[in-house]
Amino acid sequence: NAGVTQTPKFQVLKTGQSMTLQCAQDMNHNSMYWYRQDPGMGLRLIYYSASEGTTDKGEVPNGYNVSRLNKREFSLRLESAAPSQTSVYFCASSGGRATNEKLFFGSGTQLSVL
């Protein structure tokens, strides 16, 4: 069982570069999420998608864009990376549509922006 798969696991960018973080789930879940985790800050929601074809902003959406390509895949794009976006990024999914049942997390992407 793959669950939630994120790629890449590690990435180093220079300020101003762009990149896309990929996420796919094989559990037929409706909802998908992107979180970032910074020391002492816990996890903060960047964007989420309650169902295929919909996306909504979370707590910290500035500097990011997302695409819910299909039910399986939810990508996060940094158009012009900044050092403040150095963080660990987690994708998650859940089966519920408007109720928050448990989340299944990927193993994370450690991103450094120099």
Next chain:
Amino acid sequence: SQQGEEDPQALSIQEGENATMNCSYKTSINNLQWYRQNSGRGLVHLILIRSNEREKHSGRLRVTLDTSKKSSSLLITASRAADTASYFCATDLTGTASKLTFGTGTRLQVTL
């Protein structure tokens, strides 16, 4: 801003002892969840307690919820070295569809 705040921030105990960590939140919730994160890994769901429940058990885990005090506690009994991890509470706020808000976590160290 963080909805859930865990206490303590760090906890060190010996194997076999019980570990208790607390979570406080600010507004009404539908449910509250606890997650574990091993170093360098993603979060793993442990237990979910709904707002109309007061206590739930899962193996060596016991979770309580006091909605009048807006607080929850996670008790791990007979701890093992493998329980060493960070533990996070997450709240499903009423009126916020599809979003969980995570606290800052408690770092648990279980020594032999």
